[in-house]
Amino acid sequence: MFTGIIEEIGTMRRITKQGQAMILTIGAKRILEDVHLGDSIAVNGVCLTVVQFDESSITVDVMPETFRRTSLQRLHVGDAVNLERAMAAGGRFGGHIVQGHVDSTGIITSRKPEENAVVFQIEPQERDILKYLIPHGSITVDGISLTLVHVDDRGFTVSIIPHTLAQTVLQRKHAGDEVNLEADVLGKYIEKLLLSRNPDPAAPGKSSRLTEAFLSENGFL
Structure with a gap:
């Protein structure tokens, strides 16, 4: 890990x-x-x-x-x-849980400076990963733990501080470059557990009844 x-x-x-x-x-x-x-x-x-x-x-x-x-x-x-x-058992947990198991590659569609930061917009090759992304949640980009700024149905943005830019390969990345993406594993496990309790018989293992009403009825909201 x-x-x-x-x-x-x-x-x-x-x-x-x-x-x-x-x-x-x-x-x-x-x-x-x-x-x-x-x-x-x-x-x-x-x-x-x-x-x-x-x-x-x-x-x-x-x-x-x-x-x-x-x-x-x-x-x-x-x-x-x-x-x-790999993380040492007694070390500080500076980022978030990263498995090193890539969910999708993504393409950088823009790189723009914003005051002391640089904002990257990225579109994943496999859009299914987007369901695990939430604003201010975590995403791993080429192994870097980053905070999501914005998420929509096409992709997401992350804002990079100067230190992170200088200490990682993102300093060399521009629009059109490819990156590895890993979503927060917690969302995947929660989804799996919820689907196992209430699967969709029309499409086993693929679709679900994971709705706001379902989450409310089962005490998640």
Whole structure:
């Protein structure tokens, strides 16, 4: 599990593709301080396992499912990536619960300065993720824990402070660039539990009677 607080920006050193599988070697410093084989590292928000390391890099495997669902497939040697080690049990919880399981990629549609911040507008490739997003709730963008400013039926906006911009790959992102998105896991579990209590027989597992009236009747409102 991660918190979405990026520890450092790494650099892609080597990419080996084998069909829809990849082996990535990433140059790093801080995350190498206590690295072990089998450790989980979030790379642009994707949970990957360390299979090899030396004094200046880690190597991770990317399986076909991860290749298909994330933007990792479009990485090139020299690209910068966000890196975060798994959360320590006694550490501070600076962001929100991040699993490193990408729900959808998204496309940045605009990047605009606003006083001391930069506002990014992003449209997810899979619109189904939007049902889990609420204004002032949490979203993970390329592994970064961010607060949602606005959500509509097309996408959402996030406002980035100078420190976050300087310490993450968002400093290099512009309109047209792709990012990995992960919705807050709490909303997904709540939805699953509610649907299991009141499924829609017309479309099992897909549609539901999750309405305002249902939530009120069951004590959620």
